[in-house]
Structures are given as structure tokens and as C-alpha cells.
């Protein structure tokens with residue numbers, strides 16, 4: 001894998017690397033990058049109205065400024081799509097996990113859950129971020145989100161990247177665990193060359209031979225934070241210790257390290273009943289652990305002149 005060269009900065013990624021052209025990345029009222037730390041918190045997947053309202057209330061109380069909830073999930077295997085399940089608050093039994101929805105059926109279910117997510121964000125004054133999987137969803141999702149997340153699987157989905165150049169809303173671009181910073185900045189340059197400058201990048205770990213953890217395939221790349229500052233100093237860097245570690249008991253330590261290393265914010269999975277989260281139950285934090293972490297973030301931020 002190649003590292004970033006002088007030639008890259010001159011010829012391949014000159015726009016994203018400019019140190020002197022200010023960049024404004026704003027999701028709703030939340031400024032991303034700069035003095036204030038940005039905490040995006042919420043469940044891996046929106047399970048129902050009550051669930052997302054309860055989580056939004058709790059994370060707001062603890063100091064989060066954005067609500068993050070997945071609706072369309074990029075599933076590794078085709079079984080157990082959350083969109084095929086009845087909303088949790090209906091109290092209905094789970095349906096056959098082998099059900100595969102058509103795109104039309106999936107959108108109907110998704111739009112209902114985006115509605116829950118949007119309402120919860122509005123009620124608690126949290127900007128909303130959610131993952132997008134398809135280019136033809138940009139306009140459909142726009143009313144429901146303040147920021148589009150591009151997951152690691154879609155980092156090179158050029159249909160999606162180009163479609164996102166057509167929205168005014170900002171993008172959170174995750175780096176694939178097998179890809180270099182150079183490639184990530186290449187994708188950013190595709191935004192830049194089309195005049196889209198309101199994006200942030202997200203670190204969610206890199207692939208290594210071993211991870212200290214049988215369930216994980218990634219180790220959080222803390223060094224990417226100063227490297228981004230060096231090469232593309234105006235691009236905000238958000239850290240996702242939840243997906244990087246895949247392990248609840250590692251999330252707080254990696255969050256502390258990420259903010260201490262100069263990260264602009266965190267993406268943290270939070271759930272009222274973490275062990276029973278529909279998706280990613282190994283890594284979500286409960287409300288008490290999240291509250292404690294936010295206290296630590298305030299303390300670390302203070303030392304570094306950053307507010308929360």
C-alpha cells in the first residue's frame with residue numbers, strides 16, 4: 001500500500017490538502033471541526049419509535065450533540081434484516097429472519113423508521129446522521145437526516161459518492177479497514193473537484209493480523225488523526241471506537257485516546273439494553289457507561305481547549 005507522496009499533494013489530492021481554504025461542515029446546527037467536540041450517539045439500528053426516543057433523551061442528557069441511528073443496514077449476510085422486523089414497540093414476535101424485502105418494501109419500512117429518527121432528533125435538539133446505501137436514496141433521505149454517513153463498504157461506491165455531490169447536506173465518509181489514508185483522501189478529492197466541501201472523515205480501524213479480540217477484524221488507527229492534520233488539516237476527523245473495537249469494554253479507553261490525540265468527535269453506539277440490541281450487541285454502551293464517558297470527554301477536552 002502506498003503512502004502519500006509530494007506528487008500526490010501536488011497532482012492527485014491538491015484540493016483536499018489545501019491548508020488555507022477554510023471549510024465549514026455543519027450538520028443542522030452542529031459545527032463539525034473547530035473548538036467544539038461532536039458526539040454522535042445512538043443505536044446501530046432504529047428498532048422502533050420508543051427505542052429511539054428513549055436513546056435520544058438519554059444521550060442528549062449526557063451531552064451528545066448528534067443522534068446516530070442506522071435504518072438501512074449494510075448486512076454482511078442476507079438474514080435478519082432489521083427492516084423486515086415489526087417495530088419493537090408494537091410488541092409483536094419477530095418474523096422469519098430469512099425474509100428478503102424488495103427495494104420498494106424496504107423503503108416503506110425504512111421511511112417509517114427515518115420518521116421516528118427525525119422526530120426524536122427534533123424533540124431533543126440533536127442533529128441526525130444515518131447511513132446511506134444507494135445513490136437513489138439521496139433525495140428520499142434528505143428530509144430525515146442532517147448528515148449522510150457513508151459506511152466503509154461504500155467508500156468506493158462512485159455512484160453514491162457522485163450522488164452525494166448533489167446534496168447540500170454534509171457527508172461522513174468512513175475509511176475501509178483495508179484502505180490507506182491516501183485512498184480516503186482520493187475519495188475526498190472526488191467531492192472537492194465537484195465543489196462539495198462539507199464532509200468529514202471517520203476512522204473505524206484498520207485490518208491487522210491480530211486484534212486482541214476474537215470478534216474484531218480491526219484495530220483503531222489513532223495515528224491517522226495526526227496524519228490527517230498533517231495532510232488535510234481542514235478536514236474534521238471523527239473516530240468510531242464502537243466498530244473499530246467491536247467490544248464494549250474497549251470503547252471508553254479508545255474514545256479517551258482518540259480525543260486526546262486530537263480527534264474532532266466520536267461516533268458511539270448506545271442502547272438502552274445493549275446486550276439485546278438487534279444489531280452489534282457486543283459493542284453498544286448502556287446509558288450509565290455513556291454518561292460516564294461524556295464526563296471524561298469534557299475533562300480531556302478542557303485540557304486541550306475543546307468544549308462539549
Ligand code: PEP
Nearest residue numbers: 070151152153174204243
Ligand atoms: C455502522 O456505523 O453501523 C456501520 C455499519 O459502520 P461500518 O461501515 O464502519 O461498519
Ligand code: MN
Nearest residue numbers: 044269279280
Ligand atoms: Mn453498528
